[in-house]
Amino acid sequence: MYAGYNVTDLVYNSTFEEVIYLLHHRELPNASQLEQVTAQLCGERVLHDFTKQLMVTLSSTTSPMSMLRTLVSAASAYDPDGWVVSTDHAANQRKAIRLISRLPQMISGPERLRGGKWPVEPSTDLGHAANLLYVLSGEYPSDEDAKIMDQCLIMHADHTMNASTFAARVTAGTLSDIHSAMTSAIATLKGPLHGGANEQVFEMILKIGSVDRVAEEIKGRLARKEKIMGFGHRVYKAEDPRATILRELARELGERKGDTKWFEISEAIYEVVNSEKGLFPNVDFYAAAVYHYLGIPRRLFTSIFAASRISGWTAHVIEQLHNNRLIRPDSEYIGPGPRDYIQLGDR
Numbered sequence: 001m002y003a004g005y006n007v008t009d010l011v012y013n014s015t016f017e018e019v020i021y022l023l024h025h026r027e028l029p030n031a032s033q034l035e036q037v038t039a040q041l042c043g044e045r046v047l048h049d050f051t052k053q054l055m056v057t058l059s060s061t062t063s064p065m066s067m068l069r070t071l072v073s074a075a076s077a078y079d080p081d082g083w084v085v086s087t088d089h090a091a092n093q094r095k096a097i098r099l100i101s102r103l104p105q106m107i108s109g110p111e112r113l114r115g116g117k118w119p120v121e122p123s124t125d126l127g128h129a130a131n132l133l134y135v136l137s138g139e140y141p142s143d144e145d146a147k148i149m150d151q152c153l154i155m156h157a158d159h160t161m162n163a164s165t166f167a168a169r170v171t172a173g174t175l176s177d178i179h180s181a182m183t184s185a186i187a188t189l190k191g192p193l194h195g196g197a198n199e200q201v202f203e204m205i206l207k208i209g210s211v212d213r214v215a216e217e218i219k220g221r222l223a224r225k226e227k228i229m230g231f232g233h234r235v236y237k238a239e240d241p242r243a244t245i246l247r248e249l250a251r252e253l254g255e256r257k258g259d260t261k262w263f264e265i266s267e268a269i270y271e272v273v274n275s276e277k278g279l280f281p282n283v284d285f286y287a288a289a290v291y292h293y294l295g296i297p298r299r300l301f302t303s304i305f306a307a308s309r310i311s312g313w314t315a316h317v318i319e320q321l322h323n324n325r326l327i328r329p330d331s332e333y334i335g336p337g338p339r340d341y342i343q344l345g346d347r
Protein backbone atom coordinates (compact mmCIF):
# COMPACT_ATOMS: atom_id res chain seq x y z
CA MET A 1 0.00 0.00 0.00
CA TYR A 2 1.15 3.55 -0.70
CA ALA A 3 -0.71 6.06 1.51
CA GLY A 4 -3.70 3.72 1.67
CA TYR A 5 -3.82 2.82 -2.03
CA ASN A 6 -3.15 -0.74 -3.13
CA VAL A 7 0.02 -0.76 -5.24
CA THR A 8 -1.64 -3.15 -7.71
CA ASP A 9 -4.42 -0.57 -8.30
CA LEU A 10 -1.80 2.12 -8.83
CA VAL A 11 0.17 -0.06 -11.27
CA TYR A 12 -2.89 -0.66 -13.44
CA ASN A 13 -4.52 2.79 -13.17
CA SER A 14 -2.01 5.55 -12.46
CA THR A 15 1.34 6.86 -13.65
CA PHE A 16 4.69 7.25 -11.88
CA GLU A 17 4.13 11.02 -11.82
CA GLU A 18 0.89 10.49 -9.87
CA VAL A 19 2.66 8.13 -7.49
CA ILE A 20 5.46 10.65 -6.85
CA TYR A 21 2.80 13.20 -5.90
CA LEU A 22 0.98 10.63 -3.76
CA LEU A 23 4.12 9.72 -1.81
CA HIS A 24 5.06 13.35 -1.25
CA HIS A 25 1.57 14.65 -0.40
CA ARG A 26 -0.31 11.51 0.79
CA GLU A 27 -3.09 12.27 -1.73
CA LEU A 28 -3.46 11.54 -5.42
CA PRO A 29 -3.13 14.76 -7.47
CA ASN A 30 -6.08 16.36 -9.20
CA ALA A 31 -5.64 17.28 -12.88
CA SER A 32 -4.00 20.66 -12.27
CA GLN A 33 -1.71 19.31 -9.53
CA LEU A 34 -0.64 16.50 -11.86
CA GLU A 35 0.01 19.00 -14.65
CA GLN A 36 2.14 21.03 -12.27
CA VAL A 37 4.26 18.15 -10.98
CA THR A 38 4.68 16.79 -14.53
CA ALA A 39 5.84 20.22 -15.75
CA GLN A 40 8.31 20.47 -12.84
CA LEU A 41 9.70 17.02 -13.60
CA CYS A 42 10.08 17.84 -17.32
CA GLY A 43 11.56 21.27 -16.62
CA GLU A 44 14.29 20.07 -14.26
CA ARG A 45 15.81 17.37 -16.48
CA VAL A 46 18.89 19.11 -17.85
CA LEU A 47 22.00 18.45 -15.76
CA HIS A 48 24.37 21.19 -14.62
CA ASP A 49 27.57 21.39 -16.70
CA PHE A 50 29.60 20.47 -13.62
CA THR A 51 27.67 17.18 -13.32
CA LYS A 52 28.17 16.44 -17.02
CA GLN A 53 31.91 17.04 -16.72
CA LEU A 54 32.12 14.79 -13.69
CA MET A 55 30.55 12.00 -15.75
CA VAL A 56 33.16 12.38 -18.46
CA THR A 57 35.95 12.26 -15.86
CA LEU A 58 34.71 9.32 -13.80
CA SER A 59 32.39 7.10 -15.83
CA SER A 60 35.05 4.67 -17.03
CA THR A 61 36.61 4.19 -13.58
CA THR A 62 33.50 3.74 -11.40
CA SER A 63 30.72 1.17 -11.27
CA PRO A 64 27.30 2.52 -12.34
CA MET A 65 25.97 2.67 -8.77
CA SER A 66 29.14 4.34 -7.43
CA MET A 67 28.95 6.85 -10.28
CA LEU A 68 25.30 7.55 -9.44
CA ARG A 69 26.08 7.96 -5.73
CA THR A 70 28.89 10.40 -6.52
CA LEU A 71 26.82 12.39 -9.02
CA VAL A 72 23.94 12.79 -6.57
CA SER A 73 26.35 13.86 -3.86
CA ALA A 74 28.12 16.32 -6.17
CA ALA A 75 24.83 17.75 -7.48
CA SER A 76 24.30 19.45 -4.11
CA ALA A 77 27.11 21.87 -5.03
CA TYR A 78 25.04 23.58 -7.73
CA ASP A 79 21.52 23.00 -6.48
CA PRO A 80 19.62 26.31 -6.87
CA ASP A 81 18.26 25.83 -3.34
CA GLY A 82 21.76 25.61 -1.89
CA TRP A 83 23.67 22.92 -0.09
CA VAL A 84 23.13 23.98 3.49
CA VAL A 85 21.09 21.81 5.82
CA SER A 86 17.49 22.78 5.37
CA THR A 87 14.30 22.12 7.25
CA ASP A 88 12.58 24.40 4.71
CA HIS A 89 9.79 22.11 3.50
CA ALA A 90 9.25 23.89 0.15
CA ALA A 91 12.99 23.88 -0.65
CA ASN A 92 13.24 20.19 0.18
CA GLN A 93 10.31 19.43 -2.07
CA ARG A 94 11.92 21.33 -4.96
CA LYS A 95 15.22 19.52 -4.37
CA ALA A 96 13.39 16.19 -4.30
CA ILE A 97 11.64 16.80 -7.64
CA ARG A 98 14.94 18.01 -9.15
CA LEU A 99 16.73 14.84 -8.06
CA ILE A 100 13.95 12.51 -9.23
CA SER A 101 13.86 14.34 -12.57
CA ARG A 102 17.62 14.15 -13.11
CA LEU A 103 18.34 10.57 -12.08
CA PRO A 104 17.63 9.10 -15.56
CA GLN A 105 20.24 11.44 -17.07
CA MET A 106 22.72 10.62 -14.26
CA ILE A 107 22.26 6.91 -15.01
CA SER A 108 22.23 7.00 -18.81
CA GLY A 109 24.98 9.58 -19.38
CA PRO A 110 27.84 7.57 -17.81
CA GLU A 111 26.60 4.35 -19.43
CA ARG A 112 26.66 5.94 -22.88
CA LEU A 113 30.11 7.39 -22.21
CA ARG A 114 31.34 3.92 -21.16
CA GLY A 115 30.16 2.66 -24.55
CA GLY A 116 31.91 5.50 -26.42
CA LYS A 117 28.70 7.50 -27.09
CA TRP A 118 27.75 10.99 -25.98
CA PRO A 119 24.91 11.39 -23.47
CA VAL A 120 21.52 12.14 -25.01
CA GLU A 121 19.89 15.42 -23.98
CA PRO A 122 16.60 14.63 -22.21
CA SER A 123 13.23 15.11 -23.86
CA THR A 124 11.26 18.09 -22.64
CA ASP A 125 7.85 16.52 -23.16
CA LEU A 126 8.02 12.73 -22.73
CA GLY A 127 6.69 11.22 -19.51
CA HIS A 128 9.26 10.25 -16.88
CA ALA A 129 9.38 6.54 -17.80
CA ALA A 130 9.50 7.17 -21.55
CA ASN A 131 12.28 9.73 -21.08
CA LEU A 132 14.25 7.20 -19.01
CA LEU A 133 14.19 4.71 -21.90
CA TYR A 134 14.85 7.50 -24.41
CA VAL A 135 18.01 8.83 -22.72
CA LEU A 136 19.35 5.27 -22.38
CA SER A 137 19.02 4.29 -26.03
CA GLY A 138 18.64 7.60 -27.86
CA GLU A 139 15.50 6.18 -29.50
CA TYR A 140 11.87 6.91 -28.71
CA PRO A 141 10.36 3.89 -26.94
CA SER A 142 7.07 2.32 -28.04
CA ASP A 143 4.04 3.30 -25.96
CA GLU A 144 3.83 -0.31 -24.70
CA ASP A 145 7.44 -0.36 -23.49
CA ALA A 146 7.08 3.08 -21.89
CA LYS A 147 3.94 1.88 -20.06
CA ILE A 148 5.74 -1.18 -18.68
CA MET A 149 8.70 0.97 -17.59
CA ASP A 150 6.22 3.26 -15.85
CA GLN A 151 4.61 0.28 -14.08
CA CYS A 152 8.05 -0.90 -12.90
CA LEU A 153 8.82 2.56 -11.53
CA ILE A 154 5.52 2.52 -9.62
CA MET A 155 6.21 -0.93 -8.14
CA HIS A 156 9.68 -0.04 -6.85
CA ALA A 157 8.77 3.43 -5.53
CA ASP A 158 8.54 2.65 -1.83
CA HIS A 159 8.61 -0.34 0.49
CA THR A 160 8.33 0.35 4.22
CA MET A 161 11.57 0.49 6.22
CA ASN A 162 13.87 -1.30 3.78
CA ALA A 163 17.63 -0.89 4.28
CA SER A 164 18.16 2.06 1.90
CA THR A 165 15.12 3.96 3.17
CA PHE A 166 16.30 3.39 6.72
CA ALA A 167 19.77 4.70 5.77
CA ALA A 168 18.18 7.80 4.23
CA ARG A 169 16.12 8.44 7.36
CA VAL A 170 19.10 7.92 9.69
CA THR A 171 21.09 10.50 7.71
CA ALA A 172 18.20 12.98 7.60
CA GLY A 173 17.57 12.37 11.30
CA THR A 174 20.85 14.10 12.16
CA LEU A 175 19.41 17.16 10.30
CA SER A 176 21.77 16.54 7.42
CA ASP A 177 20.58 17.62 3.95
CA ILE A 178 18.50 15.73 1.40
CA HIS A 179 21.41 15.17 -1.06
CA SER A 180 23.40 13.55 1.76
CA ALA A 181 20.44 11.34 2.66
CA MET A 182 20.05 10.26 -1.00
CA THR A 183 23.79 9.52 -1.15
CA SER A 184 23.44 7.21 1.88
CA ALA A 185 20.41 5.54 0.34
CA ILE A 186 22.09 4.86 -3.00
CA ALA A 187 25.18 3.51 -1.23
CA THR A 188 22.93 1.14 0.73
CA LEU A 189 20.81 0.04 -2.23
CA LYS A 190 23.97 -0.97 -4.08
CA GLY A 191 24.58 -4.18 -2.10
CA PRO A 192 23.54 -7.57 -3.54
CA LEU A 193 21.36 -8.39 -0.52
CA HIS A 194 19.22 -5.33 -1.37
CA GLY A 195 18.95 -3.57 -4.75
CA GLY A 196 21.98 -5.29 -6.23
CA ALA A 197 20.10 -8.60 -6.34
CA ASN A 198 18.39 -7.87 -9.69
CA GLU A 199 21.72 -7.67 -11.55
CA GLN A 200 22.81 -10.97 -10.03
CA VAL A 201 19.49 -12.57 -10.99
CA PHE A 202 20.09 -11.85 -14.64
CA GLU A 203 23.73 -12.95 -14.39
CA MET A 204 22.44 -16.31 -13.09
CA ILE A 205 19.80 -16.55 -15.86
CA LEU A 206 22.42 -15.79 -18.50
CA LYS A 207 24.85 -18.33 -17.04
CA ILE A 208 22.19 -21.05 -16.98
CA GLY A 209 21.31 -20.16 -20.56
CA SER A 210 18.58 -22.76 -21.24
CA VAL A 211 15.58 -24.30 -19.50
CA ASP A 212 17.04 -27.81 -19.55
CA ARG A 213 20.03 -26.71 -17.45
CA VAL A 214 17.94 -25.06 -14.71
CA ALA A 215 17.30 -28.02 -12.39
CA GLU A 216 20.92 -29.19 -12.24
CA GLU A 217 22.33 -25.69 -11.81
CA ILE A 218 19.87 -24.57 -9.12
CA LYS A 219 20.03 -27.83 -7.16
CA GLY A 220 23.84 -27.59 -7.27
CA ARG A 221 23.77 -24.04 -5.92
CA LEU A 222 21.38 -25.02 -3.14
CA ALA A 223 23.50 -28.07 -2.24
CA ARG A 224 26.51 -25.74 -1.92
CA LYS A 225 24.35 -23.53 0.39
CA GLU A 226 24.52 -20.66 -2.09
CA LYS A 227 21.71 -18.13 -2.05
CA ILE A 228 19.53 -17.90 -5.13
CA MET A 229 19.26 -14.21 -5.86
CA GLY A 230 15.73 -12.84 -6.22
CA PHE A 231 14.25 -15.28 -3.69
CA GLY A 232 13.40 -14.84 -0.04
CA HIS A 233 12.53 -11.73 1.89
CA ARG A 234 12.98 -10.52 5.44
CA VAL A 235 9.28 -9.58 5.60
CA TYR A 236 7.36 -11.61 2.97
CA LYS A 237 7.07 -15.30 3.60
CA ALA A 238 4.71 -15.71 0.61
CA GLU A 239 5.05 -14.43 -2.95
CA ASP A 240 5.78 -10.72 -3.08
CA PRO A 241 2.68 -9.26 -4.80
CA ARG A 242 4.92 -7.15 -7.02
CA ALA A 243 6.62 -10.33 -8.28
CA THR A 244 3.21 -11.61 -9.42
CA ILE A 245 2.72 -8.50 -11.57
CA LEU A 246 6.30 -8.55 -12.87
CA ARG A 247 5.93 -12.20 -13.90
CA GLU A 248 3.01 -11.22 -16.16
CA LEU A 249 4.91 -8.24 -17.56
CA ALA A 250 7.91 -10.49 -18.33
CA ARG A 251 5.62 -12.97 -20.08
CA GLU A 252 3.90 -10.18 -22.09
CA LEU A 253 7.22 -8.60 -23.12
CA GLY A 254 8.75 -11.94 -24.08
CA GLU A 255 5.77 -12.77 -26.29
CA ARG A 256 5.63 -9.29 -27.84
CA LYS A 257 9.38 -9.27 -28.59
CA GLY A 258 9.29 -12.85 -29.91
CA ASP A 259 11.89 -14.01 -27.38
CA THR A 260 10.33 -15.94 -24.48
CA LYS A 261 13.56 -17.73 -23.51
CA TRP A 262 14.45 -15.46 -20.57
CA PHE A 263 10.93 -15.64 -19.19
CA GLU A 264 10.88 -19.45 -19.51
CA ILE A 265 14.23 -19.81 -17.72
CA SER A 266 12.90 -17.52 -14.95
CA GLU A 267 9.78 -19.68 -14.58
CA ALA A 268 11.84 -22.88 -14.46
CA ILE A 269 14.11 -21.40 -11.75
CA TYR A 270 11.04 -20.41 -9.75
CA GLU A 271 9.64 -23.94 -9.90
CA VAL A 272 12.87 -25.57 -8.70
CA VAL A 273 13.58 -23.06 -5.91
CA ASN A 274 10.00 -23.19 -4.71
CA SER A 275 9.79 -26.98 -4.65
CA GLU A 276 13.28 -27.46 -3.14
CA LYS A 277 13.25 -24.67 -0.52
CA GLY A 278 9.65 -23.40 -0.33
CA LEU A 279 10.97 -19.91 -1.14
CA PHE A 280 9.06 -17.33 -3.18
CA PRO A 281 10.39 -14.73 -5.63
CA ASN A 282 10.83 -11.15 -4.46
CA VAL A 283 10.54 -7.96 -6.54
CA ASP A 284 13.99 -8.42 -8.04
CA PHE A 285 13.44 -11.80 -9.65
CA TYR A 286 11.14 -11.12 -12.61
CA ALA A 287 12.29 -7.48 -12.79
CA ALA A 288 15.55 -8.83 -14.23
CA ALA A 289 13.85 -10.37 -17.30
CA VAL A 290 11.56 -7.33 -17.68
CA TYR A 291 14.48 -4.88 -17.70
CA HIS A 292 16.37 -7.07 -20.16
CA TYR A 293 13.39 -7.14 -22.54
CA LEU A 294 13.20 -3.34 -22.27
CA GLY A 295 16.78 -3.16 -23.57
CA ILE A 296 18.33 -2.01 -20.29
CA PRO A 297 21.94 -3.22 -19.82
CA ARG A 298 22.31 -5.60 -16.86
CA ARG A 299 24.82 -3.42 -15.03
CA LEU A 300 22.18 -0.66 -14.82
CA PHE A 301 19.43 -2.75 -13.21
CA THR A 302 20.16 -1.50 -9.67
CA SER A 303 20.42 2.09 -10.89
CA ILE A 304 16.96 1.75 -12.48
CA PHE A 305 15.69 0.57 -9.09
CA ALA A 306 17.21 3.76 -7.60
CA ALA A 307 15.50 5.90 -10.29
CA SER A 308 12.21 4.68 -8.89
CA ARG A 309 12.98 4.36 -5.17
CA ILE A 310 14.26 7.95 -4.98
CA SER A 311 10.58 8.97 -4.99
CA GLY A 312 10.03 6.99 -1.78
CA TRP A 313 13.36 7.97 -0.22
CA THR A 314 12.67 11.68 -0.71
CA ALA A 315 9.15 11.31 0.70
CA HIS A 316 10.57 9.60 3.81
CA VAL A 317 13.27 12.25 4.26
CA ILE A 318 10.79 15.12 3.94
CA GLU A 319 8.60 13.39 6.52
CA GLN A 320 11.60 12.82 8.81
CA LEU A 321 12.69 16.46 8.61
CA HIS A 322 9.15 17.69 9.14
CA ASN A 323 9.02 16.30 12.67
CA ASN A 324 12.53 15.13 13.35
CA ARG A 325 13.97 12.99 16.10
CA LEU A 326 17.52 11.60 15.98
CA ILE A 327 17.57 7.89 15.11
CA ARG A 328 19.97 6.18 17.45
CA PRO A 329 19.29 2.48 18.04
CA ASP A 330 20.37 0.91 21.27
CA SER A 331 22.84 -1.96 21.01
CA GLU A 332 23.87 -4.83 23.21
CA TYR A 333 27.61 -4.99 23.79
CA ILE A 334 29.01 -8.53 23.78
CA GLY A 335 32.67 -8.83 24.87
CA PRO A 336 35.00 -8.58 27.86
CA GLY A 337 33.87 -6.64 30.95
CA PRO A 338 35.84 -3.79 32.55
CA ARG A 339 39.61 -4.51 32.79
CA ASP A 340 42.91 -2.78 33.57
CA TYR A 341 44.94 -1.21 30.78
CA ILE A 342 48.00 -3.34 29.83
CA GLN A 343 51.15 -1.44 28.85
CA LEU A 344 52.40 -2.17 25.31
CA GLY A 345 55.55 -3.95 26.54
CA ASP A 346 53.48 -6.31 28.72
CA ARG A 347 51.13 -7.53 25.96
Ligand SMILES: CC(C)(COP(=O)(O)OP(=O)(O)OC[C@H]1O[C@@H](n2cnc3c(N)ncnc32)[C@H](O)[C@@H]1OP(=O)(O)O)[C@@H](O)C(=O)NCCC(=O)NCCS
Pocket residue numbers: 192193194195197226227228229230231232233234235277279282283284
Ligand atom coordinates in the same frame (compact mmCIF):
# COMPACT_ATOMS: atom_id res chain seq x y z
C1 LIG B 1 16.46 -11.13 1.35
C2 LIG B 1 17.24 -11.96 2.36
C3 LIG B 1 18.54 -11.21 2.70
C4 LIG B 1 16.39 -12.12 3.62
O1 LIG B 1 17.17 -12.80 4.48
P1 LIG B 1 16.78 -13.20 5.99
O2 LIG B 1 15.45 -12.72 6.37
O3 LIG B 1 17.94 -12.79 6.81
O4 LIG B 1 16.67 -14.75 5.87
P2 LIG B 1 17.88 -15.74 6.02
O5 LIG B 1 19.02 -15.29 5.14
O6 LIG B 1 18.16 -15.89 7.48
O7 LIG B 1 17.25 -17.07 5.45
C5 LIG B 1 16.44 -17.98 6.18
C6 LIG B 1 16.63 -19.35 5.56
O8 LIG B 1 16.20 -19.31 4.19
C7 LIG B 1 17.31 -19.56 3.33
N1 LIG B 1 17.25 -18.59 2.25
C8 LIG B 1 16.78 -17.32 2.31
N2 LIG B 1 16.89 -16.74 1.12
C9 LIG B 1 17.43 -17.66 0.29
C10 LIG B 1 17.79 -17.65 -1.05
N3 LIG B 1 17.60 -16.56 -1.78
N4 LIG B 1 18.32 -18.76 -1.59
C11 LIG B 1 18.51 -19.86 -0.85
N5 LIG B 1 18.20 -19.94 0.44
C12 LIG B 1 17.67 -18.84 1.01
C13 LIG B 1 18.54 -19.33 4.16
O9 LIG B 1 19.67 -20.05 3.69
C14 LIG B 1 18.08 -19.81 5.51
O10 LIG B 1 18.10 -21.21 5.51
P3 LIG B 1 18.57 -22.02 6.80
O11 LIG B 1 17.56 -21.66 7.87
O12 LIG B 1 18.53 -23.44 6.35
O13 LIG B 1 19.95 -21.52 7.11
C15 LIG B 1 17.56 -13.36 1.79
O14 LIG B 1 16.37 -14.04 1.49
C16 LIG B 1 18.47 -13.27 0.59
O15 LIG B 1 19.71 -13.16 0.75
N6 LIG B 1 17.89 -13.34 -0.63
C17 LIG B 1 18.68 -13.24 -1.83
C18 LIG B 1 19.02 -11.77 -2.11
C19 LIG B 1 17.83 -11.00 -2.61
O16 LIG B 1 17.09 -11.46 -3.48
N7 LIG B 1 17.68 -9.79 -2.08
C20 LIG B 1 16.62 -8.88 -2.49
C21 LIG B 1 15.63 -8.72 -1.38
S1 LIG B 1 14.23 -7.79 -1.92
